[in-house]
Amino acid sequence: MTAHELLEAYDAQLRGVVRDPLPAGVGAERDGPLLRLTGLGRGGFVGYRDLGGIEGPALDALIARQVEIFRARGESFEWKLHGHDLPADLAARLLAAGFVPEETETVVIAPAAAIATTPVLPPGVVLRESTEQRDLQRIAGRSSALWGDERDAWLADSLAADLAADPGALTIMLAEAGTTLVSAAWIRFAPATEFATLWGGATIPAWRGRGVYRALVAHRANLAAARGYRYLQVDASDASRPILERLGFVPVTTTTPFIWTPPAG
Helix, strand or coil, X not given: CCHHHHHHHHHHHHCCCCCCCCCCCCEEEEEXXXXXEECCCCCEEEECCCCCCCCHHHHHHHHHHHHHHXXXXXXCEEEEXXXXXXXXXXXXXXXXXXXXXXXXXXXXXXXXXXXXXXXXXXXXXXXXXXXXXXXXXXXXXXXXXXXXXXXXXXXXXXXXXXXXXXXXXXXXXXXXXXXXXXXXXXXXECCCCCEEEEXXXXXXXXXXXXXXXXXXXXXXXXXXXXXXXXXXXXXXXXXXXXXXXXXXXXXXEEEEEEEEXXXXX
């Protein structure tokens, strides 16, 4: 398929879709073209397939309504903006409403069967699956150490809630060298779609450039292909995008989280 056809499949199957079942405590509401999620551990979320031609003052009012809803909840939230979203001035309108953009990532997609292969790990590293809370805490703590944020404040609980809601829709992998957590990654199997999505995969500095990330991608591709999923999708950082493109992933658009945070006090 062409990049355009892959993007059409991504928009149609993954965007603006409510997961079923949702984790405990998470609410989903429709507001015109928007899907609004509340009660997520890291804050709320606003997504959509497209805005249906809304622009100008009507778009400003739609944005302002989301801000007021989350202001009343005292909750930050993410408006996930894609590079091909219309209107063209949407990013400027989000900035004017007080949103702050985070790092832009590239949406890449590949056929699962083309990526599935035998994982090749460096000597001393093994892969294993886990659903144990102790391992989820290790993953969260390692993520916080790598990225210098408070990811461990919500990541472990978020993964645990997803497993509790639908354990078959999420597989979590750890790459370990003895007692050292080298890397961790997970795959989400989107129900009633052709897509499985890949997350995580950041590797500690001492083990980078030795094939751990590629092995985790290959292993998860095997899982997706075995279940009959047609595509793999990743929101790729600038560090992982070159690796994924060499494996055969195709860039189709970009995505930028625009974050609104309630004023202090």
